[in-house]
Amino acid sequence: MDEMDAIARLKQGDIHGLEYLVRTYQIKALRTAYLIVRDYDLAEDVVQDAFLRAYQRIHQFDVKRPFGPWFFKIVVNIAKQAAVRREREIAFDIVSANEETALDKILADLKSPEAMVEQHDLQQMIWKALGKLPPAQRTTIVERYYLGLREKDIAARADVPLGTIKWRLHTAHKQLCVWLGQLRPNIKFKQFKSEKEIEP
Numbered sequence: 001m002d003e004m005d006a007i008a009r010l011k012q013g014d015i016h017g018l019e020y021l022v023r024t025y026q027i028k029a030l031r032t033a034y035l036i037v038r039d040y041d042l043a044e045d046v047v048q049d050a051f052l053r054a055y056q057r058i059h060q061f062d063v064k065r066p067f068g069p070w071f072f073k074i075v076v077n078i079a080k081q082a083a084v085r086r087e088r089e090i091a092f093d094i095v096s097a098n099e100e101t102a103l104d105k106i107l108a109d110l111k112s113p114e115a116m117v118e119q120h121d122l123q124q125m126i127w128k129a130l131g132k133l134p135p136a137q138r139t140t141i142v143e144r145y146y147l148g149l150r151e152k153d154i155a156a157r158a159d160v161p162l163g164t165i166k167w168r169l170h171t172a173h174k175q176l177c178v179w180l181g182q183l184r185p186n187i188k189f190k191q192f193k194s195e196k197e198i199e200p
Contacts, residue, residue, distance in 0.1 A: 010058040036079035050075040083135040129179040137172035
């Protein structure tokens with residue numbers, strides 16, 4: 001079965017088509033949700049909800065377009081709503097023991113042990129700095145630098161003016177540079193260039 005077969009099955013009401021899509025997109029969806037909501041259990045809930053919503057709305061999906069961007073729009077929207085709710089309940093800059101454990105789980109899944117050791121300190125600093133951003137700015141950073149979306153695509157998906165997205169990115173980037181510069185003054189943080197730099 002390939003992706004198109006899976007989607008065709010879903011459109012016919014066969015839930016077995018969802019299995020292929022889960023295997024294909026689950027890990028990146030979990031990482032995306034976790035970067036936004038900052039809680040492993042909540043990220044898992046977000047991803048489950050996203051797959052359920054994709055199944056329920058598969059008739060709206062245009063098979064002439066790629067499935068990934070359509071699905072990740074669902075993930076990001078649910079994650080952003082969950083992050084707003086969560087951050088009403090807890091302080092921005094507290095990383096609980098459960099989150100540290102969850103972070104270790106995801107890191108173990110991302111890289112070899114050698115690469116993990118090399119990037120661990122920087123990732124921890126970026127992770128903590130991301131956690132201080134408001135959910136809207138953090139979501140925009142994740143969409144731009146982790147999912148690799150263009151600014152105009154982020155604006156279209158969020159149904160906001162392009163200028164708003166540019167402002168969010170500029171403000172978030174400026175603030176991240178300040179925070180990261182305070183943590184590691186000898187390094188200049190000019191721009192995130194790849195998803196590896198903002199993985200938790």
